[in-house]
Amino acid sequence: MRRRVQLITLECALIVFEEGSFLGASRRMGIHHSALSRRIRGLEYAVGTILFERHAGGVRPTLAGARLLRNLRRVLTDLDGTLAMEETDRREQAGILPGGFETAVHATELLDAVADFIRSRPDVALRFVETKRATTRLS
Numbered sequence: 001m002r003r004r005v006q007l008i009t010l011e012c013a014l015i016v017f018e019e020g021s022f023l024g025a026s027r028r029m030g031i032h033h034s035a036l037s038r039r040i041r042g043l044e045y046a047v048g049t050i051l052f053e054r055h056a057g058g059v060r061p062t063l064a065g066a067r068l069l070r071n072l073r074r075v076l077t078d079l080d081g082t083l084a085m086e087e088t089d090r091r092e093q094a095g096i097l098p099g100g101f102e103t104a105v106h107a108t109e110l111l112d113a114v115a116d117f118i119r120s121r122p123d124v125a126l127r128f129v130e131t132k133r134a135t136t137r138l139s
Contacts, residue, residue, distance in 0.1 A: 003046045009039045010072055013051065016040060017069050021058030 012029065016036065019025040026033035044051050051065030061069055 005043060005046050007076075009043050010076060012036055012039050013043055014069060014073060014076070016052065016059060017061055017065075019058075020060070024058070 012025065015028055016022060016025040019028060022033045022037050022040070026036045029036065040052065047068065049064045049068075050062055051068060052059040052061055
């Protein structure tokens with residue numbers, strides 16, 4: 001039987017584990033601790049086991065919870081990697097050079113990079129677009 005669980009709920013479980021409390025996790029995620037607690041209860045119901053032992057000082061994973069959270073971290077890391085590869089492939093297929101170029105780049109450096117890209121991807125058509133400088137945000 002396939003169980004449907006939202007990815008955000010799985011991320012919530014990992015953050016509760018990392019923070020060791022619903023309150024700390026809710027502050028980190030910017031949601032109310034009671035909403036976070038309901039999500040975790042729903043996840044526990046969906047998987048059919050208690051994932052966290054609740055106590056006055058916070059929470060700690062049960063044996064089943066620790067096993068699920070270890071596997072969950074691996075699965076979500078794999079998913080992030082897969083999505084990142086798909087984004088790279090999509091951008092390459094659209095002819096978008098990763099990273100872009102600043103106007104200060106010397107013309108020969110730009111031409112060398114473009115020539116290298118064309119040699120490596122002859123199936124891709126290039127289109128150059130001048131845009132305003134974008135600010136990159138790293139997560």
